[in-house]
Amino acid sequence: MFDELYQQLEEKISLSEKDKNCIPNFFETKFLRKKQLLLQAGEYCRTLAFVSTGALKSYTIDEKGIEHISLLAWEGWWVSDFKSFISDEKAILFIDAIEDSEILLLSKSNYEQLLIEVPSMERYFRILYQNSLVTKDRRLISSNTYTAEEKYNHLLKMYPFISQRIPQILIASYLGITTETISRIKKG
Template sequence: MFKELFDNLEDKIELTESAKKRIPNFFSTKKLSKKQFLLQEGEYCKNLAFVAKGILKSYTIDDKGQEHISLFAMEGWWVSDFKSFIVDEKAILSIDAIEDSEVLLISRSNYEQLLVEVPVMERYFRILYQNSLVTKDRRLISSNTHTAEEKYAHFLKLYPSISQRIPQHLIASYLGLTPETISRIKKNIIQNN
């Protein structure tokens, strides 16, 4: 499982052999079955999770019982209710596995200690947070300005490898569309090709 983490780290920072030996000591591993929760709304988020295998979704459920997906986390992605993790308050997000998955978990105390003992990790997480902010800004702009067809086309372009692994109704939830709208868009794409 650590190969995926090291590949991800080395895409963004340079790691010494000493750092590579130390980093695994800060993590624990967990296997999740399909539909198994990593975190439920109302719990305290005790860990950041790195997805080594599989896909998880992060979401809220509204008063009508509708699921609103904020993130799909596939191999090489991190997922958590970050505010809950940082300020130790109850999570507003739920996170569960879309398919059988394996994650590396780091607790808040281990996260803080990792940043002290392996200082280059501070740079790694800063890069992640910057990228996350840019992605959220772009998603908000897209949500407010693009048509349903444009949203779906953009999703397929950004995430071609996971669009075949995720059920259509979940993609619809992520895009703020109905499954029927996704079906119509797909039908139009087929007809136009």
């Protein structure tokens, strides 16, 4: 249940047994069936979600009704409408499960409490955000610099398993290109 979480935490910080025992109290477990919504644009995003098993996507829907995926999150990833979570604004993101999933929810008050009661969690999140920032930076560079083909190949290099696990149509949306274009890239 919390194994995946501990593993993630211990990649960045060290935890005492006391920390380990108290951390679960801050979280709530939730199961999502494939396609089940966790958050809808317009609602307030009141939690950070940690993915224990399965996979989720976060995305916007534009005026034409087209989905634009901002994040694909599988085991060990956090997903949320961060802006909404932090500043109590309405969410612009939808989040739903693309596989049956088990997630751990951290509410805002518990998040803040956790940072105080387990000070090394402040450090964990600083490092987590620091790393995410780097990843997002590279994605932005990639998005503004590369051709569709380069973007796709770059993604496969970073996450070689992704094409087995995530449908092409979702990968396309994540890269801001179309599934037809990916088909043509694969054909060579």
